[in-house]
Amino acid sequence: MRARPPGGMNGGSPRGLSLTENHRPFHQQRWGPDPRRQQRRQMGNAKKKPKLKEHIIQREWCKGCGICVAFCPKSVLELDDNDKVVVARPEDCIACRMCEYRCPDLAIEVVVE
Numbered sequence: 001m002r003a004r005p006p007g008g009m010n011g012g013s014p015r016g017l018s019l020t021e022n023h024r025p026f027h028q029q030r031w032g033p034d035p036r037r038q039q040r041r042q043m044g045n046a047k048k049k050p051k052l053k054e055h056i057i058q059r060e061w062c063k064g065c066g067i068c069v070a071f072c073p074k075s076v077l078e079l080d081d082n083d084k085v086v087v088a089r090p091e092d093c094i095a096c097r098m099c100e101y102r103c104p105d106l107a108i109e110v111v112v113e
Contacts, residue, residue, distance in 0.1 A: 050095040050112035055087045061107035068099035068108055 064083030069075075077099055078088040085108065087093075097110045 052090065052093045052095040053111040053113050055090065055093070055099075056109040056111060057085055057087070058105075058107045059084050061105045063105055065104065068103050071098045071102045073098065 062084045064079060064085070066079055066085075068085055069077045069079060073096060074089070074092045074094055076087060076089050076093045077085050080086045085099075093110075095110055095112045099108045100110045
């Protein structure tokens with residue numbers, strides 16, 4: 001029986017290494033472990049959630065279209081009797097800033113810590 005050459009079409013890796021010797025991902029084979037990846041792993045990929053400080057509403061800019069009210073996932077905003085936006089439940093706000101991004105008049109600003 002003829003011996004197989006290392007690598008090539010007959011199996012094995014192109015460099016002639018077995019799978020146990022060549023088990024690390026490519027980026028670690030050449031440059032070693034990524035220190036940023038290790039740091040993220042140690043932190044547990046925990047990102048700090050933004051905490052609401054306040055809503056700044058320019059009532060003279062608001063035209064009362066209700067887009068911000070419709071896009072708010074926690075129903076924090078409401079329209080008052082004058083069809084101007086008001087913050088009805090600030091404690092429910094998750095600071096997603098959807099109202100700020102969607103307001104066509106730029107009348108809402110969400111300030112986070």
